[in-house]
Amino acid sequence: MHNTFSIHEGGACSMVIILDGSGRRILRSGASEDGAVNGSLDFDRVVLRKDARINLVYIIMPETRADVDLAVELDGEGAEALVSGIYLCRGEDRVQIDMDIRHNVPHCISRQLFKGLAGGSARVGFYGKITVAQDAQKTEAYQENHSIILSDAAKVDTKPQLEIYADDVKCSHGATVGRLDEEEQFYMRSRGIPEDEAKVLQMLSFLSPVLDNVDDPDIREEISAAVDSAVRNL
Amino acid sequence: MEMNEILLEIKGLKAGIEGKEILKGVDLTIRKGEIHAIMGPNGAGKSTLSAVLAGRENFRVTEGSVTFLGQDLLKMSPEERSWAGIFLSFQYPVEIPGVSITNFMKTAVNAHRKAKGLDALKAGDFLRLMKEKMAFVQMKPEFSKREVNVGFSGGEKKRNEIFQMAMLGPVLSILDETDSGLDVDALRIVAHGVNALHTSEKSVIVITHYQRLLDYIVPDVVHVLKDGRIVRTAGRELVAQIESDGYDSI
Numbered sequence: 001m002h003n004t005f006s007i008h009e010g011g012a013c014s015m016v017i018i019l020d021g022s023g024r025r026i027l028r029s030g031a032s033e034d035g036a037v038n039g040s041l042d043f044d045r046v047v048l049r050k051d052a053r054i055n056l057v058y059i060i061m062p063e064t065r066a067d068v069d070l071a072v073e074l075d076g077e078g079a080e081a082l083v084s085g086i087y088l089c090r091g092e093d094r095v096q097i098d099m100d101i102r103h104n105v106p107h108c109i110s111r112q113l114f115k116g117l118a119g120g121s122a123r124v125g126f127y128g129k130i131t132v133a134q135d136a137q138k139t140e141a142y143q144e145n146h147s148i149i150l151s152d153a154a155k156v157d158t159k160p161q162l163e164i165y166a167d168d169v170k171c172s173h174g175a176t177v178g179r180l181d182e183e184e185q186f187y188m189r190s191r192g193i194p195e196d197e198a199k200v201l202q203m204l205s206f207l208s209p210v211l212d213n214v215d216d217p218d219i220r221e222e223i224s225a226a227v228d229s230a231v232r233n234l
Numbered sequence: 235m236e237m238n239e240i241l242l243e244i245k246g247l248k249a250g251i252e253g254k255e256i257l258k259g260v261d262l263t264i265r266k267g268e269i270h271a272i273m274g275p276n277g278a279g280k281s282t283l284s285a286v287l288a289g290r291e292n293f294r295v296t297e298g299s300v301t302f303l304g305q306d307l308l309k310m311s312p313e314e315r316s317w318a319g320i321f322l323s324f325q326y327p328v329e330i331p332g333v334s335i336t337n338f339m340k341t342a343v344n345a346h347r348k349a350k351g352l353d354a355l356k357a358g359d360f361l362r363l364m365k366e367k368m369a370f371v372q373m374k375p376e377f378s379k380r381e382v383n384v385g386f387s388g389g390e391k392k393r394n395e396i397f398q399m400a401m402l403g404p405v406l407s408i409l410d411e412t413d414s415g416l417d418v419d420a421l422r423i424v425a426h427g428v429n430a431l432h433t434s435e436k437s438v439i440v441i442t443h444y445q446r447l448l449d450y451i452v453p454d455v456v457h458v459l460k461d462g463r464i465v466r467t468a469g470r471e472l473v474a475q476i477e478s479d480g481y482d483s484i
Contacts, residue, residue: 187328190288191342191398192316192349201341205332 002071005043007052009076011036014054014215016223019068020061027219044069048108050076057214058085059223060095060116062230071100074108074136081109086210087116088230089124089154099128099143103136103166112143115210117203119150119234126158128173134165143173148180148206150234203231238265241406241437242287242307247298249286255296256282258462264406267434271448271473272441274459275481280441281325283459284410288322289315302406316342317349319405323395323412330382335394338382339364339401346402367400371427389420396427407431408439413447425450445477458484 007013013036016027026041046054060066072081087095101110110130118124126145147156160173180202188198207227214220244262248255256279264270274280285293287300289312300307302318310318330338343363344354355363364378371393383391392412399407409428413421428451432438440451448456448470456472457464458481466472466484476484 183328184330186290186312187324187330188338188342189312190316190322190324191338191402192313192345193338193341194313194345195311197341197345201333201337202330205330208332 002045003040003043004045004047005037005039005041006047007037007049007054009050009052011049012053012055013037014056016057016059016214016219018059018061018223019064019066021063027216027222045071045073046081047073047075048079048081051078052076053080053082055082055213055215056084057210057223058083058087058097058114059227060085060087060089061226062088062090062093062234064089064093064095066095066097068095068097070098071102072110073102073104074110075104077105077107079105079108082111082213084111084113084210084213085116086114086207086227087118087124088227088234089116089118089122090120090150090234091122092120093118093122095122096125097127099126101128101130101141101143103130103132103139103141103169105133106135106137106139106166108136109140110142112145113210113213114145115147115207116156117148117150117207117231117234118154118156121151121153122155124154124156126156126175127161128159129161130163130171130173132162132164132166132169132171136166137168139166139169139171141169141171145173145175146206147177148203149177150180200228200232203234204228207231238267238434240264240301241266241268241303243299243301245299245301247283247286247295247300249282249293249295249298251282251293256462257286259298260459260462260464262457262464264437264439266405266437268455269432269438269440269451269453271453271456271470272439272459272464273443273456273473273476273481276443278459279462280443280459281410284322284325284408284439284441287315287320287408288312313345314349316402316404317346321399321402321404321407323392323399323407323409325411325414327383327386327391327395329384329386331384333382334379335382336364336378339398342398343401363401367397370400370430371397372423373397388415389417389423392416392420392424393427396424400427400431403431405435406437406439408441409447409451410441411443412440413442413444421447421450445473448473460484 247260458466
């Protein structure tokens with residue numbers, strides 16, 4: 001059984017979903033109007049009608065065992081889904097992200113961007129599925145998942161899966177798991193930036209494309225401050 | 235001639251990478267106010283010397299000593315060397331995606347101030363300083379918003395190096411093949427910047443394969459580095475000899 005959240009024709013909604021030690025909370029912003037949406041905020045399924053738009057940003061803070069399971073149904077032409085997130089993991093953190101994006105009709109766009117840091121002996125799993133139905137022509141579907149590993153014991157598994165049954169689509173996916181670049185660190189240190197601070201700059205710049213997706217400036221500032229201090233303690 | 239205070243003293247320096255010895259006993263003394271050129275053919279160890287002086291960790295020093303203003307340089311981290319007044323202009327400046335020049339320099343300048351026990355610069359004062367130093371190397375104001383070296387031309391990268399040098403005010407600047415990849419206009423801007431920053435209290439090491447840059451930054455002393463050793467030290471007239479007769483004549 002799914003908890004469904006629907007956005008009606010022409011409606012729009014932006015949400016930041018924060019998962020931390022104290023649970024799950026949602027900060028809402030953007031153009032959501034009364035009557036344009038309905039459903040539980042405890043959703044694990046989003047349905048977008050014609051020309052509906054959603055912008056979801058997940059922020060997974062340290063010391064969290066997170067299991068994000070989301071299905072997005074693009075059910076009306078012109079619908080657009082932007083789903084992004086960051087995960088900041090350390091110690092024994094376990095994060096599992098399962099995305100199931102379904103392009104059921106033509107002319108819809110979906111973009112996924114998940115980026116994160118894994119230290120300690122954290123485990124991160126990303127499973128991203130995109131399904132494009134046979135008559136969902138002119139679909140655009142993009143998925144990116146990039147992780148930086150901060151310790152030898154941390155582990156990230158990323159598994160994209162594309163099932164495309166239409167022939168006139170633009171789809172792409174990219175996944176990388178890497179480490180902080182030591183050349184960049186040496187360059188910064190040679191300018192007097194201490195090693196720890198150089199790493200913080202690298203981590204924040206790596207995460208910033210996701211934070212840029214938070215469209216409300218006040219919420220973005222609040223989230224950025226929390227992420228900044230969490231990154232310094234990874 | 236009266237001798238100025240010694241800034242940098244290298245004695246019997248041997249260093250290498252991955253078990254291969256590249257510097258095979260380098261001796262070099264640099265006094266305040268002097269401009270030294272270190273010339274040499276490819277593979278002589280020029281870049282290894284600059285890397286060792288800046289503290290690049292993958293190079294191993296096996297013998298010898300380096301003293302900077304009386305301190306054991308080889309015991310210092312790269313950031314400590316920067317705070318002490320050493321600046322390396324990279325042959326290949328590193329791109330740092332996502333980090334703006336403003337943020338990069340603010341972090342660097344304030345780290346230098348912290349090391350000196352000073353408070354961070356006020357935002358307004360910092361921006362004024364940036365503006366002044368950017369004009370100095372003819373960088374447009376919008377440069378400050380760009381990501382460090384990302385998508386920069388060769389000339390822009392080297393001007394950015396000299397801009398950073400102007401911001402940090404080092405005592406010893408090491409220019410590693412700063413002329414590589416520069417057209418003559420960029421070369422002039424870079425050389426003008428270096429010359430304008432030069433004082434009787436500061437020193438410069440110009441590492442280069444060619445004469446070109448030394449037409450603009452005129453050295454007091456010229457060294458030839460060959461196969462990991464300084465094989466010849468002379469005045470600036472040595473540059474012309476190398477240019478006409480090549481390194482084989484040395």
